[in-house]
Amino acid sequence: MTAQTKLAFWGGLDTIGGNIISIQYEDYRIITDFGALAGVNIMDLLSKETTSNLLEENKLPKIEGLYNKEALKDFPLEAYEVSDIKTIVCLSHLHLDHLGAFGQLPTDLPVYALEDTVNFYLQLDKTNLLPHYQVNWQKVTAEEIIEFGPFKIQFHNSDHDTIGTASIFVEAPDLKIIYSGDFRLTGFQPENVLEWARKAKQFEADLFLVEGTTFSHSASEPNxxxxxxxxxxxxxxxxxxxxxxxxxxxxxxxxxxxxxxxxxxxxxxxxxxxxxxxxxxxxxxxxxxxxxxxxxxxxxxxxxxxxxxxxxxxxxxxxxxxxxxxxxxxxxxxxxxxxxxxxxxxxxxxxxxxxxxxxxxxxxxxxxxxxxxxxxxxxxxxxxxxANVSGHASQADLLLVNYLVQAKLVVPWHTFKPAEYGEAIEAIGLKTWLPAYGKEYSSEDIIAFRQAD
The missing domain is CATH 3.40.50.10710 (Metallo-hydrolase/oxidoreductase)
Known part of the structure; x- marks a missing residue:
């Protein structure tokens, strides 16, 4: 049987943050991001002494071959040390809902991020404004092509309310995926977002994983x-x-x-x-x-x-x-x-x-x-x-970026209301898909979802 890219969603499908997806082809795997799942206390994620308990309580994703054997104790997952799967993590930005579980990762597991992201993390760590994580950082420059087994990965500069925010393009042998990360058009560098959206259209993505924070709240009576x-x-x-x-x-x-x-x-x-x-x-x-x-x-x-x-x-x-x-x-x-x-x-x-x-x-x-x-x-x-300005794109700006990207299939996530967000995306002529937890999807599955009426 011909090898296929396989995807699994571990967080963020119907929450703001905690977005985690694994992208695997044969024995090479990319995970992006690896933050705290919704509702999990950041402090609980700092020590590997609690890994097995966190897994039992569904406060960590049950991903095979990701956690150290000593941390797993008797929990029934394959340990990182004995796994044949080669894994890297790609980080879009430095918010805790995207990196808050880094304390659970093996310290030698490579974590790729923009150079600005890594340098800023070191400053935040030094000043105790983020927790200290022992990370095997791999600094990359924007648009540099990173080859990891069959994958080609590119980070593109974006704009959010933190330094070093990126969208991430992943090309597998049979699938092209874009992860938007968090973004806005109302910051100091909106041109970054428009530029990666333009390049995304040229990329001809099969799948666009796009944040939708501002679709989380409907108009209601004021507090x-x-x-x-x-x-x-x-x-x-x-x-x-x-x-x-x-x-x-x-x-x-x-x-x-x-x-x-x-x-x-x-x-x-x-x-x-x-x-x-x-x-x-x-x-x-x-x-x-x-x-x-x-x-x-x-x-x-x-x-x-x-x-x-x-x-x-x-x-x-x-x-x-x-x-x-x-x-x-x-x-x-x-x-x-x-x-x-x-x-x-x-x-x-x-x-x-x-x-x-x-x-x-x-x-x-x-x-x-x-x-x-x-x-x-x-x-x-x-x-x-x-004197507030949001770090997230407005609903209108989210739809604009979706329209610019013109992906073949869109996953609306990082929102409490993915179905409502998806309906708005469908209304501008794009096809959406709402995946589920606990399932593995192949590239053939994704093509079938795209072609379905």
Missing amino acids: PVDVALAEITHSINAPNEMKLMHSIETIAQANPQRLLAFNGYPQNIERLLVLAELITTLGRTLVMDQTYFELIKPYLTGYLSVKYLDLHHNSEDYSEHAVSLEMLQNSPQHYMVQFDYERHEHIFTLPAGIYFHSNGMPLGSYMPEYEPYVRRFVEAGWDFYH
């Missing part, structure tokens, strides 16, 4: 907490990253004497860098939480006015890179202070000013700590601005 907070806060409602920056600039210019404050998402370094440039042009200094300062330091250029907040000194001359609380208290008009939710109490020792809550923690009204957090700022005299 009562959000309604109540809307009366005491402001919303910028920026449709994209650059509009957000322009709005912050306008608000800052209208309040030249007031302290500015910012709480954002640490992996969105591009937002922090553009913000630093903006604040510098306004004649202010961006004063960062020291952890974030260490994270961003390799990406800073010389002319940017960026320092860190030293909470343990009051002298003005102890470091050219540091700013004290005393300096912020005495000259609030000269600064924007960036802080992390875990270390934010010092903010209330400063003069109340303008606060931008920009995809930072706590994330929203579904978190119990959110409402008291917002109210505390308002009651302390701060003008509270919601």
Whole structure:
């Protein structure tokens, strides 16, 4: 019998994140990604002492030949050490729902990712902003062709709210597959997405695995907490990253004497860098939480006015890179202070000013700590601005990219509502397929799904 590519889906078919697929041809196998399955605590995935329990509890995918023999204990799976299958992992980006199970992988198993992705991971690890994983990293450059047995693999630069995001093209002898990764058209590099979509059309993919986060939530009655907070806060409602920056600039210019404050998402370094440039042009200094300062330091250029907040000194001359609380208290008009939710109490020792809550923690009204957090700022005299921009493509942009790619068959996943997303894709003239867990699909199966009425 002629060999065929075989696919199995292990996560992400009807959840946001936890997307895992294995692509195998004879004894060569690609897995992408390998994040925490939906609902699994990241901390539970750090130690291989718990591997067998996690498998028993369906908190890890039951993939043959992937886990170390010692970690499996008596669990009935073939161990990595004795498997004839040669396996690699390809990583699209650094969010925990895509790499959060790396602690369960054999330490010598090759993990391929863009060079920017790996370098940024090392920074996030160094600053304790991501867990430490012992990984056999294989750095690749965008569009480099990686040959792995019968497979040819290419990573293409994309755009998401973290550095080094990629879409991944896989060519097997009998099947062409594209994994979109997470993406958006409202970030700082939308051209990356449009470029890989153009190349995807030329690639003539048999199968397009495409994220659909924004198809997860239907219009519903607004949350009562959000309604109540809307009366005491402001919303910028920026449709994209650059509009957000322009709005912050306008608000800052209208309040030249007031302290500015910012709480954002640490992996969105591009937002922090553009913000630093903006604040510098306004004649202010961006004063960062020291952890974030260490994270961003390799990406800073010389002319940017960026320092860190030293909470343990009051002298003005102890470091050219540091700013004290005393300096912020005495000259609030000269600064924007960036802080992390875990270390934010010092903010209330400063003069109340303008606060931008920009995809930072706590994330929203579904978190119990959110409402008291917002109210505390308002009651302390701060003008509270919601300043969010999503890391995911809008529904319209998702459909645009699907239409540009023109894949022969589309799997809508990374969404709570794959059927609804699939109907929208079908409405623009494309064929969709909703695979299931626990099944192995051959390239012949996929061709048959594509040809079925």
